[in-house]
Amino acid sequence: MFQKHPILKHLLLMVAVSVVVLTVVFLGIKLYARQGHEFELPDMVGADIEDMRADASLDINYVIIDSIYDEHDAGGRILSQDPKAGTRVKKGRKVYVSITAYSADKTFLPDLCDLSVRQAVSQLFSMGLQGGTLRFVESPDRNAVLSLSQNGRTLQAGQEVSRGSRIDMVVGLGDEGGYTVVPFVIGKNAKEARRDVLTASMNVGREIYDAGASRANAVVYRQEPGYTGITRYPLGTEVHLYYRDASEQEAERMIREFKIDSSDIVQPEEPSAEPMDDSYDLEW
Template identity: 35%
Template sequence: MKILSFIKSFHFWKHLALIMLAGLILIWITLFFLRLYTFHGQSIEVPEFSGMTMDEVKEMRESRHYDFTIVDSVYDNTKTPGSVVSQLPLPGSHVKKGRAVYITIIAYTPEKTKLPNLVDYTFRQAEAFLETHGLKVGKVERVPDVGQTVIKAKYKGKVIPWGTELNKGEKIDLVIGKGKGGGEVFIPKLVGKSREKAHKLINEAGLNVGAEIFADPDDTVSVRVIKQSPGYEKEKEVNVGESIDLWYE
């Protein structure tokens, strides 16, 4: 009876209410600090860091929200050493503050590689093999020879032996035979193409790049072909090894 009377008393319900209130307050405090710790429900957009040096990245106001880790470096002589070339998470991603951002930068010094032996390789085989060694095809010179394969390689205008150590990213000029009897090939359509693409099409056709005329001599990269000579005509052929002159703008 005493227990039943106590349960019905004001003091019992008062203490029960206080205990429940204290429990709710404790749960609220726990959830509040948990939200602060995990930034629950809060996310920020990752900005674009590509092209910036790490010093420039760290000067950005937004950079204080991230933990940057450089995971790799690649060499590219057309870009600023130390600049960001890729990032993860990608620009535009939504992440929590304090998220690690993994950065790949342009190396300050180039990696080394050796020129592979390309003798008797066709142009396409040689191009693919050079790419696996981090090298690029420069000019292609077609000379009289019974085969239509690589005879020798040049670097900066001079013949170099196979196995020569070079910086990755360098351009190698190839001397390739015209083949027995020469033969004829179709002229590729080059107007509207970038300089790099035009060179590639000319080389693949078994022709040589001739004179190159630029509307702006200071810009030889972001240009496109506006004229070629000989001009493109459907099914028009020229001898293997002939040169095509290009005008750019």
């Protein structure tokens, strides 16, 4: 066909070349425009929100979606960002961040007396409070919260307290005392680990962060005593927690690779190591 109509052949060839050239030019212009309007988001976690806003090289619209008070941290520090670091975004893009609060909000202390430790801890954490120290005393009301205090000052239900503050509890030991199983907290952040330790009627002991570890990203990589699922400890025993920075994937890997180290396990003298489930049920 093209041999009989060479002009048609040349016309079609010219059209094809024109389409290819225009496509390349269009893509080049689009890529150039994108490079001029897009950039890679830096890692903002740990930075001060006001410092980031003052950075003229970043054209970002920051939207604060949550603020969390931490008595150990200064206000305004970025705890999380969305989109994540490394994402390419256009200038003027909204970036959603959570930060540490500059001051603590207030809340009213619920009535926790006569509740079990598990119920009391659950209520405290759901209201943005934290469980402090559990002190067990002789009382026929075993595992029941008898009184609340903060910094040595007795608290009453309905009293105003700061969110994020720690509430100490006096708990009944029962007539014969009791024992519990240390929970497994490897791979959990500080809030989750503290909650699980207290729920098991144990106390949080030393909390040690590796050099350079941030409280926002750190998870537990070591606990003392170690978890066995069967070894029982007296109520109120301290569990020491060691933290280091880890991504979500690294935390999951730590959990998968965790192996019980018998050298870390301290056997209590009185109770026998009979199999128990992992529900933190107490034995009296």
